[in-house]
Amino acid sequence: MATESCHRDRPLPIFGWAMYDFANTIYSAVVVTAFFPVFMARLAGRDLYTGIAQTVSMIVAGLFVPIAGAVADRTGRAKRYLFWFTLACCGAAAAIGVAANDRLYDAAAGSPAPGLVLVAALACFGVANLAYQASLVFYDCLLPVVASPERQGRVSGLGVGLGYLGVVIALPIAQFAVGATGAMRTAFLVAGVAFFASSLPVFLFVHASPPADRARVTRQMVAERFRGLGHTLRRLWHARPVLCFFVGNFLCTDVVNALIMWTRSYLMKGAGYTEKGSLGVLVGMSVSAFILGMGMGWLTDRLGSKRALLAATGSLGLCIVVAAATREPWVVIPTILVFGSGGLAGVWVAGRKFVLDVAPPEQVGEFFGLYGVTQKLSVFGCTLFAAMADWAGYRVALVSLLAPLVLGMAFLAASRAERATSAPA
Template identity: 40%
Template sequence: MPPVAQNNFLHDAPKGRLVSWALYDLANTIFSAVFLTAYFPLMITEMTGVRWAYGAACTAAMIIAGLLVPFLGALSDHTGKTKQYLFRTTLITIAFMLAAAVLKRPRDLILVFVCGCIFYHASLVFYHTLLPTAAPPGKQGFTSGLGTGLGYLGVVMVLPLTHWAEKHWGTSSVFLFSGFLFFIFSLPLFFRVPERSVPHPQTFRWSFWKEAWLQVFKLIAELKSRPVLLLFLSAHFLTVDALNSLIFWFMVYAREVFHPEKNVLILLLAGVNVAGFLMGLLSGALTDRWGALPVTCLSALMLTATLTALHLLPAFRLFAVFSMTGGAFAIAGTWTAGRKALIELAGDGADLGEYFGLYVLTAKLSVFSTLFFGILADSAGFREALGILLFPATAGLVLFLCAWGLKRKYGQA
């Protein structure tokens, strides 16, 4: 009779890898919630008294991260050291998070924010390319959904603790505590998920930068012969443009339009993340059952409908309800189904990292609405600013539907 430990879920090697990979989603979502959505945006907009500066910082960080993405994807594909680079970018991200706890001047805080965002988004390139290592094809949708769901659940776990820490020791303690949790929950991946195997691994060299960008232009040129993949990446660019703005500005919008107390804002964000956990599991299950592209289309539809409702609704309660239903599914479904859709369309080959690099590149450059939102919020108001997000969201939905239609008709990417 085998030892009991061998029957334990976490000691079963394939399932242990699956859970360990998903737990990193929990870890980095703590950074996303605290730094990108909750405490830092509220703090910096209150300190500066304007919104455009925060929007400009978000845009700058994402563009710089986008310029790095092809190079990072090439590192993953050619060196066979994906986990090593993920570990380094994770530690640097945490270091900038901790720096925000000790700096006081708005200019310094914005600089730390930009640098932290750059390395956070850089780490996602390495993280995404480890998905085929952590889970077999039939479980990748579930694993991606589990990661998305655990990320939201982690935020629900952390927010009450950070709110308590802020009340007793100030906002600086929030960044210190969150950085520590980011590190702790990232450890299972580094211990349990194997390194990504690549054929003929090479040593690091700076020429990867030039080669990576040449490969980007080559991949873009090849997309002419892969219309489904071209439509998918174009739709992803537009949809994530709206999503990025929604994530960056969600808490500031709720504060400025509805004026709730701080603890109510924290409860709202916790509620959205509870819903996100459930929607992550649901979208993962639907992805494995229906396929990635149909769920991606459904997510884009929910995003467009939710933005329309949020733009028009006058009451805070209705705003909260729509955020925790359609909004939660839109965000969770986009990330969950999108990763699986790319693997299905691009194939699990040696160049998967480069395609993921292109996939993340489209997400990083999807930041123009974030800047326009801040400018319009200062000049015309927050409701008017939210309305502009309907344009990229609707266009993304149309292109996703076109991609799905072509895939069903011709069966090729």
């Protein structure tokens, strides 16, 4: 994707880009983490349906995003694609609350929702999640548009920090709306509206320069992008240090996605927190991640993306061990707020920077598409956690996440941020 250096590092485009992190984290926190798993558990009486819906939508997104990133490189229309996928996500998220009314059904009280209602709610969630995940590749493509290489870590950190600030603002509003109406479905409407409204700055203030040979989307061009993607994958197979990053990121993001989806459920069912108490922990995590996300951006620019990634994943491992070993709030809460929040924020901040370190300038979208595959297909942990929680309890489910995390850290340790060669035209 072409960029002009004179347009980089300006405050307004940086603010507009970072505000999209603020916006999309509202969806992730309100829908994926705070309300949809609890909502579906109330309707269906089990967690596995949510885990399966998450897994299927992420796999579909994983198959889509590599070619989407390559098409964005060739057409120069990343911002346009970002708008339409954002709109689809917001609409589908709001529709979850239309598809199912949790005031009418309560599986624990012996009145589960009919199968058709469950399917409709899960379908809306699947579409919203697919659109959300696909939008991220177009958003990431715009980072080199607004920031020069020496500032990309800090700008990425600003985005992640603002994202968690969005959680701090959105979660209490959503909880208030739920309390006022007596129905969790209200939270999905709040999330859809807040996501779209908060995303507007990126569309107003970020302007990408199109490539000199910009093309329209045609079958021939898509076929060319598939061939180019094949060349890139073959080169990556021989560039083992870069390949190790993608494999390691796949495994570690698997853990991150599971933690994002199941943290509140674990706090309520595995650690004995009330609904209000668990929401308070999530808000506290978001405040902490707002600060630590910007700190991780600075650390990434100073130490490099690989070291920052290892520090972030190590923090997550420590948090999992402590949370599984004890329920003492004076131990668990500080650990979550410092190591859990810092680890979650750091994985996103340093991961983006690593991709920009290795991607040829004209293939930024394609490499972010491959990076997206490692994120979107990292969903087996979500289903594994749900199945383990149903079978052996939440503490065992949490400990099970250590296996992919440790293996992922081993691959990251073997990686190296070296620039890949360009694919043939």
